[in-house]
Amino acid sequence: MADVIANVEVKAPPAGLEREPLVLNQRSLGWISDAIAGVAEGKTPRWWWIAFIPSVIAMTVMTVMIVYLLSTGVGVWGPGHPVMWGWAIINFVWWIGIGHAGTLISAILFLLRQRWRTSINRAAEAMTIFAVMCAGIFPLIHIGRIWLGWWLFPLPNQNSIWPQFRSPLMWDVFAVSTYFTVSLLFWYMGLIPDLAVMRDRAKTKIRKFAYGLFSLGWTGSNRHWSNYEKAYLILAGLSTPLVLSVHSIVSMDFSVSQLPGWHTTIFPPYFVAGAVFSGFGMVLSLLIPLRTILKLEDIITVRHVELMCKVVLATGSIVGYAYAMEFFIAWYSGNPYERYAFINRAMGPYAWGYWVMIGCNVIVPQCFWFKSIRSNMLIVFILSIFVNIGMWFERFVIVVISLHRDFLPANWGYFKPTWVDITTYMGTFGLFFTLFLLFIRFMPIIAITEVKGVTPQADPHHPLGGAKPGGHH
């Protein structure tokens, strides 16, 4: 067989049909293993400590703030009549939204056979899990008496009462906990073959033990792979509806109520688009610096960044359409309260928040129509941060502006956060980056085996591919 293949000439496809390779510079399979696994090996680099120490400090500040909140009461936060929902819900929705990119990349793009996802899915999934953890903190602590948090779950109890199943806040509990569980399982299962790579490369006893434990005895046998592929497909199928369901249900926290500005049917799709938008914004903010620092430009290529920019452009445009449609419906409904709520949004005392949102979410992504901008890493990085800022303001606009003017002018107010609100939110970045940096330091941040699968030499019919002496990893 071997000599037959050697005699076959591989014809290059016509110039117009040629695809850019997903791994640049014709890197070998061995190089891919070394480049990715090497990130988590060897001496801890200085930049890592420079990022890690402030993150841990910020996380500690968050912990102190939470202890202060729980020991004193939720009055240390800004919410009060008439704005009874403040930063906690804003931050919750913001972080949950960020989480959506991970599942979209790992599940939907997998089912759609988007091979470019392999370079970014692992880090995006990790981001999802850590973002959902940051999000989960807020609903838990905002109840003030966290020791009664188990009341959120339908457990038999001495009070003979069940949670209110008609409340979207209840649906949220199920949606978010399901989402977290499935995302974690998906992430971990994808990690198993790569953890086995780390185990086989490990030099110290502790590393051998730890990677050995978590790779669950993976040998890379045919049977392992076939089970793995099946499980991956099933989990991708399970995760796909979750991409749509979680943020739809989060949006129902608002839209099921009858407040002008919240009570709109457009909310579920609009929230999902916004979530994917912010998620890709965050993936860009994280991966653009990382590909340079970790010298992974050949794996996370400019093409990957460009493709993500296109997703940001598409979802950002959907979000912009939704903003316009909200105003149209407010006018078209003829409901004076609805109209007032939206005019007040754009021209009232919080107009600054509204226009920050429009600037960041509607105008900024339009820059991504231009290839010159999409392929300039520095500009994409800066614009991706604006996307994150804009999406935070979107939730601020929805929550605070809709609440601050009640139907009676006597119930009007102006919401201000307290320093505890601000430091708690900032502290969640500490938690997020602490976890993310630990992930970079100890785990393969790119799916090694999957990236190898999309290289040309993974194809057995390729001149460099197949099992032959020297051709193997």
Next chain:
Amino acid sequence: MSDIFPKWTNRLPLMIITGALLGGTGVTAGVWYYCTNKYANVGYMPVQPVAFSHAIHADQLGMDCRYCHNAVEKSWYSNIPTSSLCMNCHNQVLKDDPKLALVRETAQSGQPIHWVQIHKVPDYVFFNHSVHVNRGLSCVECHGQINKMDEVSQAKSLNMTFCLECHRDPAAHLRPLDKITDLDWQPKSAESQRADGAKFMHDWKVESLQNCSTCHR
């Protein structure tokens, strides 16, 4: 591979799953039984400053509950009588008994006796005695057979499930108004209780109130 973990670790997943199942069942069963008002509060019988026997007064002598707890039909709480009320009889009966020294003393001074409260609901529960006893709910439903107790102890769990059992099905518990303080009264049969209870609910406009604000404000 093989040099990292010894062979017996292959059995570890099974052992962990078995352990988690057994441990989880144990913890659930333990919480289910021990962490309840039924376990923690039923049978609570503190030593009282005067060894007053409900068995003698209410059962043997046949005194009505409302002779002493005379505000129960008009007030949200069932009052503890003042010592001077005890002296209505005890200035004649056992008037020199040393066991009653504190009663005589407090009746003189007007200071209350420091009885130890047994039946408590949390501060955020607004229980109204009058509304219950005036609509056919007997003392015995919550306090048990006080008329048989030498020393009073808590007979029922008084947790929210206990309240809701009745609020969800009042017909099973209502009785004729003249039998409210007859703690030994029994319905003729389960069927008659059901029929009478339904009639009482209709006649007295008793509703099955389960709103949060029924008890919590």
